[in-house]
Amino acid sequence: MLDSMDLRLLDALQKDAHLTAQQLGEMLHLSSSQAGRRRQRLESEGYITGYAAKLDPLKLGLHVQGFIQVHLGTHGPEQSAKFARMVNSRPEITSAWTMTGEADYLLHVYCADLPALNRLLHEVILPHPAVARVQSQIVMDQLKRDAPLPT
Secondary structure, three states: OOOHHHHHHHHHHHHOOOOOHHHHHHHHOOOHHHHHHHHHHHHHOOOOOOOOOOOOOOOOOOOEEEEEEEEEOOOOHHHHHHHHHHHHHOOOEEEEEEOOOOOOEEEEEEEOOHHHHHHHHHHHHOOOOOEEEEEEEEOOOOOOOOOOOOO
């Protein structure tokens, strides 16, 4: 079970994963060793699954962000596994979800430009044997960045 101190610690780490045990202790009014032990426990129990740097896609030359809805023509474990392998092999696809509703999958992609997005769609995704059709949306502006999870 998580207590309020754990939730505050998780919230702080989501905002800044570089916080030291001493900084966490000061924020939570704990000793640095208590804060460090709490963080270690939350890591070992799987509440904290990892730490990552957030990169600026524009500075990396990724000027097109989009979402692609994928509709499969055939369904089954083998087709799903092959599609998942293709998704996991493509660095442009930064996240993917299986969905309820009309689309089977929703893919979040970053590409250098529109021709790169076009190649991803027409040379990779659409030729996949399980894919019947796709619908893509290009992000014009992102109003809110991926935010920390509510704690």
